[in-house]
Amino acid sequence: MTDGTASGRDAGAEWRPEGRIAPAPLNHWPPRPGAVFRWCFGFPGYLWPTNAFWLAVTLVIWTWLTPELAAMQSLEFWWVALLLGRNLGLALLLYGGLHLYLYGFARQGDALRFTLKPFAIDSGRFRFRHQVRDNMFHSLVYGVPVFTGYEVLTYWGFANGILGYAGAEAGPLLFWGWCVALLVLTPIVHSVHFYFAHRLLHTRALYRTVHILHHHNVEVGPWSGLAMHPVEHILYFSTVVVQWLVALHPVNALFQIQLAIFNAATAHTGFEKIKLGAHLAIDGGSYFHYLHHKYFECNYGGSLAALDKLFGTFHDGSDEAQVAMRCRLRAIREA
Helix, strand or coil: CCCHHHHHHHCCCCCCCCCCCCHHHHHHCCCCCHHHHHHHHHCCCCCHHHHHHHHHHHHHHHCCCCCCCCHHCCCHHHHHHHHHHHHHHHHHHHHHHHHHHHHCCCCCCCCCEEEEECCEEECCCHHHHHHHHHHHHHHHHHHHEEEEHHHHHHHHHHHHCCHHHHHHHHHHHHHHHHHHHHHHHHHHHHHHHHHHHHHCCHHHHHHHHHHHHHHCCCCCCCCHCCCCHEEEEEEEHHHHHHHHHHHHCHHHHHHHHHHHHHHHHCCCCCEEEECCCCCCCCCCCCHHHHHHHCCCCCCCCCCCCCCCCCCHHCCCCCHHHHHHHHHHHHHHHHH
């Protein structure tokens, strides 16, 4: 892999990883158990460090930054406002922190950055004619209240026995075993839901009225992750509805929401990886999703669940994939 310096860039000053994008080993056929095991438990891998870290953050939020479940049986202003204020602070810390680290302080320079094009200023595509301010507005004014609303409904439902009702009848082993299994499966639930919700947003009616706002961001940064129309926020965070149907504990639903928040930030950093010191780096805005913002009609999901490959919308970053995408779109237009 190149280091993202000028010598590793093409004539348009763009950088891309060496080799082709490949789906996660979980999708290989015939199955390769050894590769799946290393992918799950290796470092970095499926569980470590990113998903485990964000689960730890979720547990901290649940334990120390969330009111007691019994106090949320009735919808009262104090605890709803408390959750909204807490979520605004966490969003500023996550999205704002990543933006400052990568762009404000430029702590890793241009290493592993896909494009050197700056964020748009004085552009009519954006509110305030400024891309970052526009992205912050949509994230904080619309995005945070929407996912807070889902969180409020989650706690209220669990507190009143509307959700998680089967937990009272399950034995401890079944209860906690199912909760842990759902925690492990949460990233896959997010990936599958995101693919189908994203395909829906690319239908003609929803793209022109809703999703186009997000695609004004061609050069992306952390704040681009939740720069969406409120209808898209509602659809994107509806991933938690899966947990409403199957979860026995509110932490499962909270983790689903938190993972959606986290993935929106990291998938749009504009960097392949975020360097944390000389020897540690976590996945940033993968080249897979960067290609979606660049070309629009490919890579709707993620490499975790290979639905793009299954439905013929996969772009692995190669010239051959580029030709195949153009042929597919031409066939659609001529049909």
